[in-house]
Amino acid sequence: MISAYTGTQIRAAEEPLLAAGMGAVLMQRASYGLANAIVHELQARGRRLYGASVAVLAGKGNNGGDGLFAASFLAARGMRTTAVLTAGAAHTEALAAFQRAGGRVHFLSDANASRLAAEMARADVVIDAVLGTGAQGGLRGAAAALVASLADVRQTSGGPELMVACDIPSGVDADTGEAHAPVLSADLTVTFGAAKVGLLADPGADYAGRVHVVPIGIEAELPWPALRRLQPPDLLRLLPQPGRRAHKYSRGVLGVVAGSADYPGAAVLACRGALAAGVGMVRYLGPPEVAHLVRQSCPEVVCSAGEVADTHVQAWLVGSGMGPSDSHQLQRAHDAVESGLPVIADAGALPALPDVLGPQVVLTPHAGELAALLKRLGADYERSAVEVNTLGAVRHAAALTEATVLLKGATTLVASPFQDFYSQADGTPWLATAGSGDVLAGIIGALLAQVGPDVGRFRDAGIDPDERWAAIAAMGASLHGLAGTAAAGGGPLSAGRIAEYLPEVWSRLVTPPDV
Ligand SMILES: NC(=O)C1=CN([C@@H]2O[C@H](COP(=O)(O)OP(=O)(O)OC[C@H]3O[C@@H](n4cnc5c(N)ncnc54)[C@H](OP(=O)(O)O)[C@@H]3O)[C@@H](O)[C@H]2O)[C@@H](O)CC1
Ligand SMILES: Nc1ncnc2c1ncn2[C@@H]1O[C@H](COP(=O)(O)OP(=O)(O)O)[C@@H](O)[C@H]1O
Numbered sequence: 116m117i118s119a120y121t122g123t124q125i126r127a128a129e130e131p132l133l134a135a136g137m138g139a140v141l142m143q144r145a146s147y148g149l150a151n152a153i154v155h156e157l158q159a160r161g162r163r164l165y166g167a168s169v170a171v172l173a174g175k176g177n178n179g180g181d182g183l184f185a186a187s188f189l190a191a192r193g194m195r196t197t198a199v200l201t202a203g204a205a206h207t208e209a210l211a212a213f214q215r216a217g218g219r220v221h222f223l224s225d226a227n228a229s230r231l232a233a234e235m236a237r238a239d240v241v242i243d244a245v246l247g248t249g250a251q252g253g254l255r256g257a258a259a260a261l262v263a264s265l266a267d268v269r270q271t272s273g274g275p276e277l278m279v280a281c282d283i284p285s286g287v288d289a290d291t292g293e294a295h296a297p298v299l300s301a302d303l304t305v306t307f308g309a310a311k312v313g314l315l316a317d318p319g320a321d322y323a324g325r326v327h328v329v330p331i332g333i334e335a336e337l338p339w340p341a342l343r344r345l346q347p348p349d350l351l352r353l354l355p356q357p358g359r360r361a362h363k364y365s366r367g368v369l370g371v372v373a374g375s376a377d378y379p380g381a382a383v384l385a386c387r388g389a390l391a392a393g394v395g396m397v398r399y400l401g402p403p404e405v406a407h408l409v410r411q412s413c414p415e416v417v418c419s420a421g422e423v424a425d426t427h428v429q430a431w432l433v434g435s436g437m438g439p440s441d442s443h444q445l446q447r448a449h450d451a452v453e454s455g456l457p458v459i460a461d462a463g464a465l466p467a468l469p470d471v472l473g474p475q476v477v478l479t480p481h482a483g484e485l486a487a488l489l490k491r492l493g494a495d496y497e498r499s500a501v502e503v504n505t506l507g508a509v510r511h512a513a514a515l516t517e518a519t520v521l522l523k524g525a526t527t528l529v530a531s532p533f534q535d536f537y538s539q540a541d542g543t544p545w546l547a548t549a550g551s552g553d554v555l556a557g558i559i560g561a562l563l564a565q566v567g568p569d570v571g572r573f574r575d576a577g578i579d580p581d582e583r584w585a586a587i588a589a590m591g592a593s594l595h596g597l598a599g600t601a602a603a604g605g606g607p608l609s610a611g612r613i614a615e616y617l618p619e620v621w622s623r624l625v626t627p628p629d630v
């Protein structure tokens with residue numbers, strides 16, 4: 116599990132160590148870790164350190180101090196070092212160390228911003244150390260001009276080879292992931308003490324590149340994380356494994372209310388996702404022509420034209436491929452939510468359900484659907500407003516609906532109504548293909564049916580049982596991403612193949628590596 120914290124939480128965790136006079140030690144650990152990560156990265160790229168150049172964009176706070184100390188370590192390895200001081204001043208000891216190690220210093224002004232940007236673009240490595248967790252808002256004045264022009268040069272002519280963010284890309288909000296332009300896109304973010312929330316939520320994650328955490332000794336002081344990310348060992352622990360005496364009913368039955376005359380394929384893909392995710396049985400309820408297609412495509416599914424009240428299941432999937440005129444299907448979706456069982460509600464069900472739900476209802480909107488949902492509940496959002504603050508939007512929706520809300524996208528965010536958050540980014544952009552969300556709904560539905568009732572499984576894994584719905588949604592997003600990545604293999608992907616690859620990905624997760 117990766118745990119991420121807000122800037123405020125990190126600063127509070129540093130506080131006792133600072134009070135004990137360990138500030139300089141923390142900074143040495145951070146900057147040494149940053150320098151080491153750069154050394155490893157260059158070595159992995161087959162680059163010699165000796166004679167390579169590194170330029171630091173250094174602000175006046177401790178973030179700039181980290182960057183300057185790191186550059187002085189790199190100078191000791193033979194790298195040529197330059198610093199651009201963006202605020203006319205710098206961390207005193209770090210600047211002294213940098214200059215002692217032979218570094219050249221430039222003072223940024225409006226007049227020299229574009230010339231310095233061109234010079235920095237010629238460096239092999241640039242360290243972005245203008246703003247860290249102490250930032251308020253984005254870059255301003257000459258620093259903004261330099262960064263904008265460096266970002267431009269990089270896009271048009273390619274340099275520098277390696278862009279490294281110190282702690283967090285300057286301009287990204289550590290607490291929310293909001294990005295205040297201009298922001299340099301890092302290849303690597305080296306972050307100190309623990310991951311910051313803003314690195315694991317879009318759009319901040321777009322700028323962070325790979326995230327490497329350097330422990331600095333504050334770990335024991337860290338509180339409950341603001342956001343978590345499940346990793347393969349967590350999936351191994353949480354995924355269901357049938358007991359020896361299992362039978363199809365004990366393994367969990369999922370009821371599916373999905374598909375319509377216009378979008379019958381959504382029902383098929385949802386059922387395929389559910390079957391691939393190990394459910395004991397899928398029961399499909401819907402119009403005869405859709406049921407016919409489901410039977411043709413997934414003979415394992417038991418289809419009927421019956422009602423929710425007469426259908427014995429452990430969880431429901433509702434909404435994929437349904438429209439506002441599918442009144443009978445929408446009534447079934449309503450009944451499923453009213454049953455109190457866990458429900459994954461997707462697509463067409465989202466505008467049709469009661470305003471206030473419960474944590475066992477998992478809503479799975481994409482950004483456009485989330486904006487529409489928030490608008491319906493009286494909050495003023497457009498799709499673009501969701502996209503610039505994904506975490507804020509998903510948090511808001513979970514608070515208003517009292518449901519678990521999963522926001523789909525490059526990074527999938529899950530918010531529980533109790534303000535527990537997960538972020539999963541196991542997928543590939545090839546997953547942005549029609550029907551991909553229907554398969555995700557099927558996978559989450561299957562997990563709800565199988566592990567939803569198993570309170571102990573979550574308690575044992577350190578997850579509050581009341582919060583398990585969010586963890587289940589995050590498990591589904593992770594499996595979907597891993598299966599999609601495996602299915603794509605670096606190339607194009609059609610949605611059905613996510614389900615085809617899922618059993619193999621699952622078995623790899625639960626098979627110890629030495630077998
Ligand atoms: N604490 C520790 O022990 C450790 C901390 N560590 C490191 O410290 C970093 C946090 O350092 P920090 O608190 O000095 O703040 P930082 O992010 O460098 O910048 C704030 C400075 O910039 C200014 N400023 C603010 N907003 C601005 C804007 N929009 N545009 C322009 N300027 C702006 C603001 O000045 P002000 O405007 O308030 O006068 C202030 O001077 C953290 O990310 C990590 O790298 C590690 O070494 C581990 C040990
Ligand atoms: N750029 C991306 N990178 C990784 N995953 C993505 C990306 N874009 C979309 N996805 C994933 O693909 C799925 C798309 O779902 P959705 O938008 O509902 O598609 P559809 O309605 O066509 O089935 C979601 O799981 C989402 O997280």
Ligand SMILES: [K+]
Nearest residue numbers: 243246283285
């Ligand atoms: K930074």
